[in-house]
Amino acid sequence: MRPSGTSLHGLSASCRSKTLGASDPSEEYARTRRFYQARGFTPLEELDGIWPGNPCLLMVEALGRAAVR
Template sequence: MEIRLVEDAKEKSMITEKVLRQLPHWFGQEEPLVKYVNTVYKYPFYAAFVDNEAVGFISIKDNNQYTAEIYVMGILEGHHRRGIGKGLLQRAEEGIKDKAYKYLMVKTVGESSPDLYYARTRKYYEGVGFYPLEELKDLWDEQNPCLILVKNL
């Protein structure tokens, strides 16, 4: 596996669309998926490659002088539990060290949702040092309560 910083806007969008379209359990709603594809070019972006094929990515958004956010992250399901997510997260954290952020945050579907796929997502984030901060039931919608998780950098 190789993790690279991707700077080309078209390549960022292409990788994002390729990966997210193969993750329908997490990114099955067309409108948010298209928004990620069309806006990911704005943010720092790292992609994981296996045999020169993109199998995952992470994009980091600057929220304010103290906090960066994982804007979107996806890893092809066949490559889960192989260290790719941890590698991407580590590389992204290294990439933002010079900005002296205090926190890294991420939004995902909260614990009040019975969705088993997002339960796996929360388990991943907690396993790499994130802690639940707050669940917001009115940010997205009733079926998708938003859980904000934070990690002290």
């Protein structure tokens, strides 16, 4: 996980995580996705091409409003 900083408009901060996408039948990674969802992460998008042969699921968690500078 790594904080992504503020949004383009400086209104919110988020944390993002990448894990194996749900289109792969791995039960181990299904548990990983449930772990993240139980902690407030939301699946955003499944991407092909980041990890050749493996779908990459991008998950995000809103951290609240960021200070506008």
